Every structure is written in C-alpha cells, then in structure tokens.
Amino acid sequence: MIRIGVVTGLIAEADCLRRNQGLEQADIDLRFACSGGRPENAASAATFLVGEGCLGLVSFGLAGGLTPDLKPGDLITASGVVDPCGQVYTADDQWRQRAVAAAGSLPIAVVQVAGEDTVLATPADKFALQARTGAAAVDMESHAVARAADTAGIPFLVLRAIADPASHGIPSVALSGLGGDGRTHPLAVAARLAARPWQLPALIRLALESRAGFAALGRVAGVGPPLFRLT
Numbered sequence: 699m700i701r702i703g704v705v706t707g708l709i710a711e712a713d714c715l716r717r718n719q720g721l722e723q724a725d726i727d728l729r730f731a732c733s734g735g736r737p738e739n740a741a742s743a744a745t746f747l748v749g750e751g752c753l754g755l756v757s758f759g760l761a762g763g764l765t766p767d768l769k770p771g772d773l774i775t776a777s778g779v780v781d782p783c784g785q786v787y788t789a790d791d792q793w794r795q796r797a798v799a800a801a802g803s804l805p806i807a808v809v810q811v812a813g814e815d816t817v818l819a820t821p822a823d824k825f826a827l828q829a830r831t832g833a834a835a836v837d838m839e840s841h842a843v844a845r846a847a848d849t850a851g852i853p854f855l856v857l858r859a860i861a862d863p864a865s866h867g868i869p870s871v872a873l874s875g876l877g878g879d880g881r882t883h884p885l886a887v888a889a890r891l892a893a894r895p896w897q898l899p900a901l902i903r904l905a906l907e908s909r910a911g912f913a914a915l916g917r918v919a920g921v922g923p924p925l926f927r928l929t
Contacts, residue, residue, distance in 0.1 A: 701727040702926050703747030704756045707735045709881050710761035714915040724925050730801035732838055737815045740839040741909050744846030754793065754854065754928050755903035757840040760911045761811070761858035762818060762868075764828040764836055768860045773918055774803060776811040779844040780831045783855045787844035790853030793928060797855060800924030804917055810833035811856055813841020820867040828852075828864070837862065841844040855929065859914035861907045869900040 702735030706712045712730045729750055743829065744755055768774070775797060798806050810835035818824050823917045827836060840856050847854035863866055871890040876910060877883060918925070 699725045699727045700926070701729060701750065701752045702749065702754050702756060702928075703729050703731065703744070703752035703840050705731050705733060705743050705756050705837055706745070706757075707733050707740070707758045708759060708839070708876075709879070710912065711915060712743040714912065715758065715914075717919070719824055721891040722741070726923055731877070733842075733882060735817075735838055735876045736878060737813075737838050739878070740842035740847065744783050744836075744843045748846055748850045748852065750800060752852070754790075754852055754926075755843045756857070756926070757837070757843040757854065757856045759837065759839065759858060760908065761837040762824065762842045762860040763860045763863040764812065765834045766864055768807070768809075768834060769863055770860055770907040771859045771914045773801070773806040774809050774835050774858050774860065775813070775838065775854070775915050776858075777808050779811050779813055779840045779856065780833055781813050781841035782815050783844065784831075786828050787841070787848050787854070789844070789856060793853050793855050796927055797857065797925045800880055800921050801918060802921075804921070806857075811840050811858070813844070813856070813863070814838055817868055817873060819870065821865055823867075824864050857918060857925070859911040859918070861911035862904060863907070866903065866907070867900070869897040870894070870903055871897045872904055891908070897901075
C-alpha cells in the first residue's frame with residue numbers, strides 16, 4: 699500500500715478526499731493532517747506525515763488568486779512553490795503530469811504558487827506578492843509541504859482550487875471563524891459581524907467564492923486514485 703500525506707488548512711478540504719472510497723480500493727493509504735490555517739502547524743503536520751512513512755506529500759485545498767486570469771473554482775497545480783524568504787521548491791514534474799492527465803476534461807492550470815505565513819487581506823497585498831514572486835496563486839500550507847518534502851527527499855504535489863480572486867480581499871470577520879483545529883465556527887463570525895456590519899457584502903461574496911472552490915475540489919477528488927500514483 700502506497701502511503702501519501704495530505705496537508706490541508708481546513709477539515710472541510712480534507713473531507714473532499716475522504717469521501718472518495720475508491721482510494722482505499724486502489725491500495726492508496728492517504729494520511730491527513732490539518733493546519734487550521736496556521737503555517738507553523740502546517741510545517742509540523744508535514745514533518746509528522748514524513749515520519750509516518752509517507753512517500754509523497756500533497757498540499758490540497760483552497761487558494762487565493764494573484765493574477766486576473768484565475769477565477770473562483772479554477773483548479774491549479776504548482777510547477778514550483780516560493781516561500782516567504784524567496785526560496786523556490788520545484789514540484790515533481792512526473793507526478794504533476796500524471797495528475798493533470800488523470801483529471802482529463804477537468805482543466806488544471808500549472809502555475810507558480812506562493813506560500814505565505816500571513817493572510818493577504820487586500821487586493822493591494824496580492825498585487826505586491828505577485829510582483830515580488832511572479833506567482834499566480836497563494837496559500838498558507840504549500841511552502842511548508844514543499845520544505846518538508848525537500849528535506850526528506852520525497853516528491854510533493856500541489857492541488858488547489860481558487861476561492862478569492864486577485865481583485866478581492868478577505869474581510870477580517872471571516873478570519874474569526876477559523877479554529878486551530880481546522881473547523882469553522884459560524885457563531886464566532888456572526889458575533890464579529892455584529893460589530894462590523896459593513897463587512898457583510900464582502901463576507902457573502904467570499905462565501906460564494908469559497909463554495910465555487912469547494913465544488914472544484916470535489917470534482918478533482920472524484921478523479922480518485924490516478925491523482926496519487928507516484929509511478
């Protein structure tokens with residue numbers, strides 16, 4: 699059985715893959731670890747999965763767009779990941795090509811991904827990151843996954859779906875609903891929103907964009923075992 703480690707920021711992202719029973723039938727043992735949107739947790743999670751004997755690591759979940767051509771629901775995979783210090787980690791080319799081919803009619807854009815330790819809350823933040831790195835998308839787990847894989851000498855793969863595009867920021871009230879365990883807490887968001895009602899339109903927009911991202915994750919997860927074949 700091939701053991702593959704999957705790092706996500708949210709439990710809901712991991713659930714997209716857990717619902718696919720075909721992985722078990724194909725003798726692929728997916729091990730999950732969730733960071734709760736905290737890069738330091740993502741680093742610990744990736745290292746833990748390597749210690750569990752995983753032969754490859756996957757960064758899976760939602761991402762933010764940095765270029766105008768990427769829209770909510772677009773699927774991406776990384777040619778490389780650039781960390782906050784400017785270090786670039788090259789993704790495994792053969793694994794990526796197999797995953798894209800396995801997706802068939804599902805288009806997956808091959809782009810450079812930036813890993814960040816803080817949330818990019820405004821379009822200006824996104825523009826600055828894109829100008830500095832040349833990346834087309836950003837998330838808070840991929841650089842930790844890439845680093846851990848590089849240290850261990852094993853391949854990594856990034857599979858992400860765009861939620862918030864380059865032209866949209868993330869309202870601060872949304873951040874209050876993410877727990878360190880990767881679960882969302884709507885009541886916490888509602889309480890913060892009561893003090894900042896002007897953020898409601900942006901929050902609704904983010905919810906719709908995230909829904910499009912999750913729908914795309916569900917579609918690519920439905921491809922099943924071929925996504926995770928290392929050879």
